[in-house]
Amino acid sequence: MNELLFWFSVSFVGLVDIISLLNLVFPQKLKKVKCEEGPLVSIIIPMRNETKNVNGILDDIRKQDYRNIEVVTVDDDSDDKTLEMLEIYKERKKTDWLKIVHLDSLDKNWVGKSHAIYKGLLHAKGQLLFFVDADIRLEESAIGSVVDRMREGGLDVMNCFPKQMLRRKSERLITPLMSWISASFMPYAFYNKSGRKAITFANGQFIACTREMYLKSGGHEKIKGRIDEDVSIINIFKKSGAKVEVLICDGIIKCFMYDGYLDARKGFSRSIIPSLPNRSFIIVFMLLAIIFIFPFVLVFFDVKWFIVILEIWFNRAIASIGIKENVIVNILLHPLQFIVLLEILIYSIWRLWTGNVVWKGRTIKRIDNF
Numbered sequence: 381m382n383e384l385l386f387w388f389s390v391s392f393v394g395l396v397d398i399i400s401l402l403n404l405v406f407p408q409k410l411k412k413v414k415c416e417e418g419p420l421v422s423i424i425i426p427m428r429n430e431t432k433n434v435n436g437i438l439d440d441i442r443k444q445d446y447r448n449i450e451v452v453t454v455d456d457d458s459d460d461k462t463l464e465m466l467e468i469y470k471e472r473k474k475t476d477w478l479k480i481v482h483l484d485s486l487d488k489n490w491v492g493k494s495h496a497i498y499k500g501l502l503h504a505k506g507q508l509l510f511f512v513d514a515d516i517r518l519e520e521s522a523i524g525s526v527v528d529r530m531r532e533g534g535l536d537v538m539n540c541f542p543k544q545m546l547r548r549k550s551e552r553l554i555t556p557l558m559s560w561i562s563a564s565f566m567p568y569a570f571y572n573k574s575g576r577k578a579i580t581f582a583n584g585q586f587i588a589c590t591r592e593m594y595l596k597s598g599g600h601e602k603i604k605g606r607i608d609e610d611v612s613i614i615n616i617f618k619k620s621g622a623k624v625e626v627l628i629c630d631g632i633i634k635c636f637m638y639d640g641y642l643d644a645r646k647g648f649s650r651s652i653i654p655s656l657p658n659r660s661f662i663i664v665f666m667l668l669a670i671i672f673i674f675p676f677v678l679v680f681f682d683v684k685w686f687i688v689i690l691e692i693w694f695n696r697a698i699a700s701i702g703i704k705e706n707v708i709v710n711i712l713l714h715p716l717q718f719i720v721l722l723e724i725l726i727y728s729i730w731r732l733w734t735g736n737v738v739w740k741g742r743t744i745k746r747i748d749n750f
Contacts, residue, residue, distance in 0.1 A: 389671050389688045390688055396564050399564060399565060399566070400563055400564050400695050400698040402570075403567065403699075403702050404701060406568075406569040407568075407702065408568035408626065408628060409627060409628045409629070410529060410627040410628070410629040410633075412631060412632055413524065413525050415524030416445050416446055416447055416524060417446075417447070418508075418527045419448065419506065419507040419527070420507055420508070421446065421448060421449050421507075421508045421527060422451075422506030423450070423451045424454065424504060424511050424512070425452070425453045425454065425500075425513070425514055426456055426511075426514070427453055427455050427458065427462050427466075427514050428457065428496070429458045429462060430460075430462050430514040431460045431461050431462050431465055432639075433514040433636075434469060435465070435469065436517060437514050437515075437516060438451070438469055438475075438478070440516075440517055440519075441523070444523045444524065445523075445524045446523040446524035446527060451477055452481060452501075452503050453479070453480050453481065454481045454482075454483060455480065455481065455483065456483050456492055456493075457484050457486070463480070479503050481503055483495070490605070491607055493584075494606065494609045494613075495604065498600040501600075506591065507591050508589070508590060509588070509589050509591055510586070510587070510588045511587045511588075512585070515635055517545075517633070517634045518633055518634075519631075519633070521632060522632045522633050525632055526538060526588050529625075529627070535625050536589060536617065536622035536623045536624065537587070537590075537614065537622045537623070538588045538589075538624070538627065539582055539583060539586070539625070539626045540588070540633050541562060541585075541626065541627065541628050541629060542586060542629055542630065543559075543630030543631070543633070543703075543704065544558055544559050545636045545637075546636075547638065547640065548641070550641035551641060552709065553720050554641065554644040554645060554648055554720060554721075554724070556705055556710060556717070557717055560700075560703075562581070562583070563699040563702050563703050564695060566626075568628070581614075582610040582611045583610060584609060584613075585637070586629070586633055587610065587614070593617060593622050596620050596621075597617050597619070597622070598616060598620075599613075630703060630704055645720075645724060648724050649727045652725065652728050666722075666725060669718055669721050669722040670722070672692060672714075672718045673719060675688040675689050676689060676715045692714065693714075696711050697710075
């Protein structure tokens with residue numbers, strides 16, 4: 381049994397190494413270009429309790445090289461001063477491109493983010509629709525670069541994977557794993573070239589699509605009860621025949637996703653299990669976490685497990701280089717990061733099983749995929 385487990389681990393981690401290496405050798409990255417003209421872009425930003433992010437995201441949009449932009453911000457019944465800050469910003473900056481939508485309730489059977497985006501779209505006029513989280517930060521060329529790539533590639537949908545930034549050092553135990561998962565298990569070049577509908581991987585922080593494809597697919601109304609709105613919306617786009625491309629945008633688009641360890645833990649526990657295709661993948665994910673932890677224990681009983689440890693270190697090094705993170709820090713923190721990941725997985729399963737999923741002060745009652 382021990383021998384079987386060893387060779388399975390060698391093979392599995394070896395496969396992960398190959399995917400990481402392919403992503404490094406054949407990078408799928410958004411090219412930075414200066415594009416100033418094109419179709420009207422409607423940027424829809426759902427906001428619930430986003431006081432700390434209002435000025436940052438709107439200032440970045442105001443500085444964009446690309447000028448044909450309208451912004452629809454949706455205050456999703458915030459408990460803080462998000463709405464007040466939006467109104468102050470619009471008044472002080474004299475922005476005719478900024479629309480503010482206020483929601484004071486959540487429609488039946490809807491999950492918050494999808495509901496906010498859907499309501500915002502009712503006020504959007506653009507030919508291109510960009511769904512952008514409030515904690516995103518944009519370089520001046522970001523919007524133009526996305527428009528240019530969509531036009532050049534004849535894309536219906538583009539999903540940007542931003543560089544994940546840390547506000548606090550404690551987040552290093554969790555947040556880097558998000559980038560690691562995509563760099564190690566998502567063969568970007570194959571995904572972009574194959575167009576296979578069976579494979580869906582997504583990041584909801586920045587999604588761009590044509591209005592035509594959005595209407596054709598049914599949009600967020602079709603996935604209104606899903607927690608994993610990012611994977612679900614990309615999935616219905618693909619089922620509707622969309623040409624989809626996933627690109628790493630770490631030099632142009634960044635995200636300050638969490639504010640400290642506890643915030644990161646809460647966020648991951650909300651989304652990590654619902655993002656899996658079905659219940660059977662929970663077992664797969666648990667095995668994954670165990671495979672990447674146990675060799676560091678088993679090596680004290682059998683030195684051959686050091687081979688697996690070397691494979692894991694190689695993977696963390698290659699993935700870190702590809703996503704521009706600190707190689708040494710990720711290697712040293714690896715065992716602790718995966719212990720934390722395993723705890724979050726168990727906590728996430730418990731929250732979903734009991735229906736105790738709370739995000740930004742709102743209880744999520746409907747869970748379609750668990």
